[in-house]
Amino acid sequence: MDIKDIKCEKNLLNKLFLIFLLILLSITLIIEFFSNNSKYSIHTKRQHIDEYTKNVDKINNNYIHKRGNNNNENITIKGLFGTSLPGITNATIEKELFEKLLEEWAPENLANYKSITFELTYANTSVQETDYEKILTQLLNGKSSKYDFFMIDCIWTGRYAEHLLNLQGKINSESVKKHNQINLNTCKHENKLKALPLFSDYGILLYRKDLLEKYKKRVPLTWDELENTTLYIIEKEKENGNKELEGFAGQFKSYEGLTCNIYEWIYSYRDNLDTKIDYFNDKFSLTALKKLISFLDKSVISNEALIYDESHSLERWEKGNVLFLRNWPSSIQGTIKSFNITGISFPFGVAKLPGKKKGFSASTLGGWNIGVSKYSKKPFIAAKVVEFLSGEYVQKQRALNFGLLPTIKSLYYGN
Incomplete structure (x- = not known):
């Protein structure tokens, strides 16, 4: 082997060594990149998890705080009515019965609150539906939260459906089943339960x-x-x-x-x-x-x-x-x-x-229903109130006192 051949071989080795170093450096950089990216990803995920956990804890703490303070909370539930008793110029007797029944019912069924006050307003005393309807329409079109629930004619359900809370899942389904199906149908709009029957009517x-x-x-x-x-x-x-x-x-x-x-x-x-x-x-x-x-x-x-x-x-x-x-x-x-x-x-x-x-x-089948305003600030409590006012006990008392026909079938056969 002459000197010229030795030099060529040496140059080749140098090139191969240089290529090896470049490959090694590239591998090192790639490993470092993925290693850092992985650390960044894990760190970011941990940040998100920690932040989410804090938010959940905050929500839970607020919920627990509210639940724990229910006994110190004073609640006012407001209802709007047109009197059910035509010809009686003073709706006081109907209002007094409702208030009496609510006061007896609330302590046991709404016991989480320090006190419950019910304010029932009778918008008219002559049962001239056109006047009451105007008042109700004005309030609902204005999305007023002044009243939590209100009385509606059985033919108004569709008219006011967009303003009414869907009661499905918010009240006991067994209490709903007690009502006559024909009356119950007047409370539904697009398969949603927008009200409950208050009493029935026919000519x-x-x-x-x-x-x-x-x-x-x-x-x-x-x-x-x-x-x-x-x-x-x-x-x-x-x-x-x-x-x-x-x-x-x-x-x-x-x-x-x-x-x-x-x-x-x-x-x-x-x-x-x-x-x-x-x-x-x-x-x-x-x-x-x-x-x-x-x-x-x-x-x-x-x-x-x-x-x-x-x-x-x-x-x-x-x-x-x-x-x-x-x-x-x-x-x-x-x-x-x-x-x-x-x-x-x-x-x-x-x-x-x-x-x-x-x-x-x-x-003609007539009657009136009772529904919860979608703008109520206490919709779940209002739903329970509506369930009670349309329920068996209240309908029986109103039938005995005012001759209002129940929509609950069993009341026609009981004592």
Whole structure:
């Protein structure tokens, strides 16, 4: 091997050694990079975990703190009502019963709080739904948290659904099942439970028992009988100096009460229960409406009665100035209590509404529900209050005291 070959071999070794060093350095840098990145990642995750743990602990501490201080917290729950008792100009008796029942119930069922105060406001005292509805609409459209729960007509659930708390999961499902399904259906909107039934209603006929007996007339089973009896008795009473007596009164003012009355007339003219109604476009609707108009033409229904709602028609009845009255069952107790207040009284009876033919009539299902405002600051407590007020015990007391029909089936069969 000559000197030239030795130099070439030496240069090759130097190059190989240099390449080796570069590779070694690269590996070292790569290891260092991943090692540092791993440490950074672990450190960052630990920071996140520590921060999350602190937040959870903070939330739990706040929750425990609030739970621990419940006994020192004073709670006020506010409810808005329209009186359920038409014809009674003072809603005090209904309010007093609600407050009494709530005060008895709260200590055991809301024991976590130092004190519970219930403020029940009656927005009107005449049950003129249009006035109460305006007040309620204004409050809810303004997203007011002034009231935690409120009373609504059974046909208003869809109208106010966006403002109502969904009660599913917030109350005992077993208490919900106790209600009549038809009434419960009026509390639902898009498969969500937006309210609970407070009481039920359907159209009935009140009649002057004393005048029917005086003139030897029976309770009318058909609209024709009611017409003939009315015209006969009114004429006889006029001869005796009574010119104030009206024949038949209902709710003919332009509002939803009129809708209920019209539907009852139309459905009472069906041939049978399976008859399909094409509203205002079939013979049943036209015949029923013609008969109703003839009542006006013949003064069976007075011109004044065209502005009557529930309260106005009941006031006329309670004064003894109406022979036959279509109203709701609450009007029975309303009449009795009015007798005690005014001193005016007369024997009266209650029957089904007449129909076109004997044994076939129709009544509109009505009633009122109670729901929780979505803007309430105490929604879960309000939900428990609503569950109680719509429950079996309260409905029984209101039925016994005010004649309001329960929506809980068992109350019709118990003691």
